[in-house]
Amino acid sequence: MRRDVLLLVARQFWTSVFKSKAIYLLLGLTLILLFYAAFSGVSYHEQNHHRIEHQQQARESWEANPDKHPHRMAHFGTFAFRLKHPLSIFDFGVESFTGNAVFLEAHKQNVVNFSEASYSTSLIRFGELSMGMILQLILPLIVFFLGYAAIVADRENGTLKILLTQGATWKEVLYGRALGLFGLSCLFYLPFVFATVALLLMESYTADVWIRLLVILASYLLYLFIVSLLTIIISVGSKTSKNALVKLLGIWLLLVVVIPRTSQAVGSFLYPTPTKLEFRGAIEEEVIQFGDSHNANDPYYNFIRDSVLEVHGVQSINELPFNYPGFQMYVGEKISTEIYVRHHKELLDQYRRQNQLTKWLALVNPYLGVKGLSMALCGTDLETYASFQHQAEAYRYELAQAMNELQIKHIRANVTSSEGKVNVVDREEWKSFPDFTYEYPTVESTLGSELLALISILLWSVVALGMMNYWARNASAL
Amino acid sequence: MLEAVNLSKKYGQKDAVVDLNLKVEKGEVFCLLGQNGAGKTTTINLFLGLLDPTSGKALVGGLDVVENKVSTNQILAYIPEVVQLYGNLSGLENLEFFSKLAGQKIASDELSKLLLEAGLQEEHHKSKLSSYSKGMRQKVGIAIALSKQAQVIFMDEPTSGLDPKATDEFTNICKSLAKNGKSIFMATHDIFNAVNVGDRVGIMNEGRLIYSSHTENIDASEMQELYLKTI
Numbered sequence: 001m002r003r004d005v006l007l008l009v010a011r012q013f014w015t016s017v018f019k020s021k022a023i024y025l026l027l028g029l030t031l032i033l034l035f036y037a038a039f040s041g042v043s044y045h046e047q048n049h050h051r052i053e054h055q056q057q058a059r060e061s062w063e064a065n066p067d068k069h070p071h072r073m074a075h076f077g078t079f080a081f082r083l084k085h086p087l088s089i090f091d092f093g094v095e096s097f098t099g100n101a102v103f104l105e106a107h108k109q110n111v112v113n114f115s116e117a118s119y120s121t122s123l124i125r126f127g128e129l130s131m132g133m134i135l136q137l138i139l140p141l142i143v144f145f146l147g148y149a150a151i152v153a154d155r156e157n158g159t160l161k162i163l164l165t166q167g168a169t170w171k172e173v174l175y176g177r178a179l180g181l182f183g184l185s186c187l188f189y190l191p192f193v194f195a196t197v198a199l200l201l202m203e204s205y206t207a208d209v210w211i212r213l214l215v216i217l218a219s220y221l222l223y224l225f226i227v228s229l230l231t232i233i234i235s236v237g238s239k240t241s242k243n244a245l246v247k248l249l250g251i252w253l254l255l256v257v258v259i260p261r262t263s264q265a266v267g268s269f270l271y272p273t274p275t276k277l278e279f280r281g282a283i284e285e286e287v288i289q290f291g292d293s294h295n296a297n298d299p300y301y302n303f304i305r306d307s308v309l310e311v312h313g314v315q316s317i318n319e320l321p322f323n324y325p326g327f328q329m330y331v332g333e334k335i336s337t338e339i340y341v342r343h344h345k346e347l348l349d350q351y352r353r354q355n356q357l358t359k360w361l362a363l364v365n366p367y368l369g370v371k372g373l374s375m376a377l378c379g380t381d382l383e384t385y386a387s388f389q390h391q392a393e394a395y396r397y398e399l400a401q402a403m404n405e406l407q408i409k410h411i412r413a414n415v416t417s418s419e420g421k422v423n424v425v426d427r428e429e430w431k432s433f434p435d436f437t438y439e440y441p442t443v444e445s446t447l448g449s450e451l452l453a454l455i456s457i458l459l460w461s462v463v464a465l466g467m468m469n470y471w472a473r474n475a476s477a478l
Numbered sequence: 479m480l481e482a483v484n485l486s487k488k489y490g491q492k493d494a495v496v497d498l499n500l501k502v503e504k505g506e507v508f509c510l511l512g513q514n515g516a517g518k519t520t521t522i523n524l525f526l527g528l529l530d531p532t533s534g535k536a537l538v539g540g541l542d543v544v545e546n547k548v549s550t551n552q553i554l555a556y557i558p559e560v561v562q563l564y565g566n567l568s569g570l571e572n573l574e575f576f577s578k579l580a581g582q583k584i585a586s587d588e589l590s591k592l593l594l595e596a597g598l599q600e601e602h603h604k605s606k607l608s609s610y611s612k613g614m615r616q617k618v619g620i621a622i623a624l625s626k627q628a629q630v631i632f633m634d635e636p637t638s639g640l641d642p643k644a645t646d647e648f649t650n651i652c653k654s655l656a657k658n659g660k661s662i663f664m665a666t667h668d669i670f671n672a673v674n675v676g677d678r679v680g681i682m683n684e685g686r687l688i689y690s691s692h693t694e695n696i697d698a699s700e701m702q703e704l705y706l707k708t709i
Contacts, residue, residue: 009579019567164526164528166580
């Protein structure tokens, strides 16, 4: 391939496209969409300030408690607010459908509440317009529109024969046009890059965020490269321009609507998940079998009490050197948490099985690949949400057990009730328990869990290049 | 300059060109007449290297087209029935692009001269090609061939759809090209124009060259009679 011919063909494609008014209309519309999506992203991200504020208020409220019985503090509880990842301005992912605040208290794993979707109209189910979504769904349509006739129109009107007799090879024509189309798609893509970088620069973020952004931007670039090549491949393989356009629209529908929806439906059918009620019911049913840790005379805990009395060589819990009800609740918390964690893990595993089909399908559908990777790196996917749930539950458990330990250590042995202002612990203890802070999964672990998506994008790039080379050898100008 | 040696092309079981033998010398205009589907365009495509022959050889400048595609492409040019090119670009921009593609680096004023030489008036050089008539587009096609300094020009039904004045202009341009040493191979339905512009005329039917003669030996009405008899 001669570089000058390649660039000449690419430049001619550009010039030809820019002589048409349609390109300016498309660019204008894209910029309006970008503006809207960026604005949505920023206002979406602004919610973080409220969440930080609420988290601080919850903490102040926790610390403002007077001297109290620790078990009352365990039930006073606190809130964990899920902060949005800085990159969620770019891709909203499943954020709108997942809750963002959870009340943390002893013995009880509350659900994460207050999702955007629960306070919005059903329109949100069509998806909010994020920058990522425009790049994933709308930009391919624009590329298809700009490039569907790139080769086939020249064949239809005989210009291709002139191109080839003027000395250009098929490879130069195909790659030249692909380069021109990819260049055009980059022109549409660049404002998104600038907007995202500019919005991120408004606050200072860690290297992790910038590394994530770099991978995201590279993935979208490859995605557009694939879309551009695919457009040229369909154009060269079609008999008429109309045919090429219909094929490309069909491919778009298949990749963006049919395959993702079907894979989700099949996943849900193959791996059904319990309703919220069934899930809670199953946990409670199991927890009940292990008795009531609040009741010092609960038959289930009798064997524990008897063994503790035996070890300490005493007859009654009042003679123990520590507060036994606190100890019993410590054991009870451990048991109920293990049950919850197991059930929750099973539920998440079921969701993961459902999603697994979609993840594997990314190998045949680059849209699924880039979508999965984008959501994961923007911290708006199911796994990130699961990591929040995991960390919130771990914090809740630590909090409950820390209060139980305070009760064991500081409340007299014969005290079985937490009522009143006599059997209390100094309020300074509340401050010594650390506040909840959510740590996002590292970029390494995120990339590890999205390996299939990464492979998909790289594989599709290679496959598309292979198909281009195939057509360069086998295409006909007639 | 141009030679077909036992040239044959089959599409599956169907014969498109059968055992074609012909020569077109330097500065000669050869017009090939025939019905739709007679094999005229297939013959041109074989010479352009866009189709591989089933048997035989197509030679351009003494070189086998199949084995020397790059070299033969350098000395030939092609003008289709309708020169569409890129409607969004002007005639001058189209010419610039196609001449660069052929490896020619020609200054803008030189390109304008070529367009003038091909018969396109200067006021149209910078207008969008989409506003051109068919005849004006043909002239851009000729300018492309001129810019490439092609020795052999293949034309496929170049005068179909042209009005008499435009046809006459086109005929004169072809004659002038031939005078300057270009060999022209023209597939056409236009018997009168073929006899007028061609040095030799051939009739093709079902892939076979069934008649070939110098135009000085036959006039247009005789040719028409012969054509109607033979097909």
